[in-house]
Amino acid sequence: MKLRDPSHDIIIFERNAPGVTFGWGVVFSDQTVENLQANDPKSAKVIADEFAHWDDIDVHFGGECITSSGHGFIGIGRKRLLEILTDRARDLGVQLQFEAECDPADPKWRDYDLVIASDGINSRFRDAYPDAFGVDVDVRANKFVWLGTSKVFDAFNFAFEKTEHGWIWAHAYRFAPDCSTFIVECSEDTWRNFGFDRMDQAEAIAACEKLFAKYLDGHSLQSNAAHLVGSAAWLNFRRIKCERWSTGNVILLGDAAHTAHFSVGSGTKLALEDAIKLADVLNRPGLSLEAAMDEYVAERNLEVLKLQNSARNSTEWFETLERYTHFEPLQFAYSLLTRSQRISHENLRLRDREWLEGVERWFWKRATDGRSNKTAPPMFAPFRLREMQVENRVTVSPMAMYSAVDGTPNDFHFVHYGERAMGGAGLVFTEMTCVSPEGRISPGCTGMWNDDHIAAWKRIVDFVHANSKAKICLQLGHSGAKGSTRVGWEEDNAPLPDGNWAVMAASDVAWSPVNQVPTPMTRADMDAVRDQFVAAVRMGLECGFDMIELHAAHGYLLSGFLTPLQNRRTDEYGGSLENRLRYPLEVFAAMRAAWPSDRPMSVRISATDWAGEQGVTPDEAVEIAEAFAREGADLIDVSAGQTWTGSQPVYGRMFQTPFSDKLRNEARLATMAVGNIYEPDHANSILAAGRADLVALARPHLIDPFWTLRAAAQLDYRDVHVPPQYLNGMSQLARNLKRETEAAAALRV
Ligand SMILES: Cc1cc2nc3c(=O)[nH]c(=O)nc-3n(C[C@H](O)[C@H](O)[C@H](O)COP(=O)(O)OP(=O)(O)OC[C@H]3O[C@@H](n4cnc5c(N)ncnc54)[C@H](O)[C@@H]3O)c2cc1C
Ligand SMILES: Cc1cc2nc3c(=O)[nH]c(=O)nc-3n(C[C@H](O)[C@H](O)[C@H](O)COP(=O)(O)O)c2cc1C
DSSP states (O other), X not given: OTTTOTTOOOEEEOSSOTTOOSSOEEEEOHHHHHHHHHHOHHHHHHHHHXXXXXXXXXXXXXXXXXXXXXXXXXXXXXXXXHHHHHHHHHHTTOEEEOSOOOOTTOGGGGGSSOEEEOOOTTOHHHHHSHHHHTEEEEEEEEEEEEEEESOOOSSEEEEEEEETTEEEXXXXXXXXXXXXXEEEEEOHHHHHHHTGXXXXXXXXXXXXXXXXXXXHTTOOEEOSOTTSOGGGGSEEEEEEEESOOEETTEEEOGGGTOOOOGGGOOXXXXXXXXXXXXXXXXXXXXXXXHXXXXXXXXXXXXXXXXXXXXHHHHHHHHHTGGGGTTSOHHHHHHHHHTTTSSSOHHHHHHHOHHHHHHHHHHHHHHHTTTOOOOOOOGGGSOEEETTEEESSSEEEOOOOOOOOBTTBOOHHHHHHHHHHHHTTOSEEEOOOEESSGGGOSSTTOOBOSSHHHHHHHHHHHHHHHHHOSOEEEEEEEOOGGGOXXXXXXXXXXXXXXXXXXXXXXXXXXXXXXXXXXXXXXXHHHHHHHHHHHHHHHHHHHXXXXXXXXXXXXXXXXXXXXXXXXXXXXXXXXXXXXXHHHHHHHHHHHHHHHHSOTTSOEEEEEESOOSSGGGXXXXXXXXXXXXXXXXXXXXXXXXXXXXXXXXXXXXOOTTTTHHHHHHHHHHHOOOEEEESSOOSHHHHHHHHHTTSOSEEEESHHHHHOTTHHHHHHHHTTOOOSOOOGGGHHHXXXXXXXXXXXXXXXXXXXX
């Protein structure tokens, strides 16, 4: 503010004495420094001259140290940063009042034009008006303590130690020539098991020194939070969000308005960038105070939300660490580096090509039982389910085409599936194919209940096998309460204008107020439907399908048994999860018994109802997946939601992948991830990080049947199967893309 207009009167009130702060070092990105340089070159230069700079990240795990490079961090001591900014402020004529505790209730604040409440995470100004600011605090699960040490680390270190009390780890990095930050973190259980809740600070520090002795080389750990007694030095991270950032003449800035988990190292950056933006709008000629505030909040809020999203992924990774401790060290490190989803596979290639290629070789070796030494993108590695081997990890997700007549697939389906199989995906799913006329969603759904269906599907399957390397999986389902509705592009889930058929479901719960109330299924209905599924499996075998999937997601019949939002039964098929699972498992087991033991089967589930504890939770989904696996499911196809009309999913790139990650690594099952995966880079990151075994893409395949071949051309991967008729096109695409990449690189130089 003073730089932009020296006539401003600025007073800073700080409760501490000069130079007193808690914490140790902070890290910045190059971008933050550029931002500082553009706004206050003088401070930026002093700060930049003193930065500690390093490129490597060392991940210590499972007795190995995995080093990757090219990460480009800069760090500085918190105390030194404050000194630099304090001196600069004083030189510019800002009044500084230290040891001045500010009380928001003090009437003097009304006399100022503007009160910028940058009073940190425990902001008294924010907490004085929680409703006006719409404060939302999320107290996270893990415990951490912020320590320092004179041991100088050459890299950013993550050190994970398995102890009799549980996993405990350190985040350590140098921020000055003679000093490093050393944050110790663990779960609350581990913290209690260690007895940290009963130790004073000196005891806790001594315990940490012992635990991490091999990394400290005889150096001690120190705390500078002497004012915090006993176990209070250990904190739970608090994520702060505010709906509004100003009230009256008070405006929030920095941690007072928002926090981002320390593992993404961006709190100081956010606070500085808030300040830069605020100074910008407050000094812009012609902008009213109100308009200035609006612009400040709108722009900063967006940036903060983006960062808080990545920070949440990162926080959750550390909170669910045990999920990943069965990984080999290299994959563990990859998972750690990509945890926030901000750093992707190709991003890692740019940072450290050699390291990333090592990960790719490791992936291919594992995928081929050691037979392949290939360095190639993970999405092209084969995958085996029972005796079925898919050529690559890309799947065309099931998509209803609503184009059949009386359940019979026609030329549209022949071209549709044939084209997608020739497009290079390793596995192509059919749309939900219904086991009876009444089990259809709409009159346009495909079916599998008569000889016409067998003949039509066989023609498609034979074409796929003759003209591509793709395997083809038949998805079987029954619509339940969501049956007898219009085709998808007319009005999704709306009843037919006429000719509706009666629907049945677990209970008499209508899908929505405009849909029919279904008849609750009797045991005789259950027997009949189970037998229809089994008959459809046998027909699928006649057609030559490679795999069968049972559709138990999205609120259709079997999903309606699984979710308490639709299942209100009081018999042994309703109530507890064990009861809700009983009928879907019975159907699955009967299908499995009819399907050859050398061919795989999968189940699609909704891993959450997006309804909190009222519906299926991700924890329950783990139990559901395990139950199907016990009955012989080889793959869990992890979708989410669509089980009730009120759900409000959190959309975003790869938004359902966390559920696949959870199921795969908690239940140790093979999974397929689906949901807004659209870049080859997404697929490779998911697979290499062990978040899924296969990736399914639905909508991207609607407009681009050749998604996989295009990805191969983009990534310059030559070993993919291309129909010989199309070889010329493929090599030309690869050449053109390569030329474009080179031209773009030359431009950057
Ligand atoms: C363990 C840990 C590690 C972190 N690592 C990083 C990192 O690597 N990189 C990074 O960018 N960020 C990091 N952060 C976050 C970073 O410390 C904060 O985001 C940043 O300090 C926020 O700046 P601020 O000015 O908003 O708040 P603060 O730095 O907290 O400053 C608030 C100031 O207001 C003063 N104050 C508060 N109340 C009053 C009052 N009533 N009267 C007078 N004065 C008052 C306080 O004394 C303090 O000086 C980390 C945080 C933690 C907990
Ligand atoms: C037109 C269309 C029809 C769909 N039909 C089915 C279906 O028959 N069975 C099924 O399990 N999922 C179906 N889905 C859901 C997709 O398989 C997939 O889970 C969802 O679209 C999210 O993936 P995406 O972001 O890649 O599109 C359908 C999706 C679309 C767009």
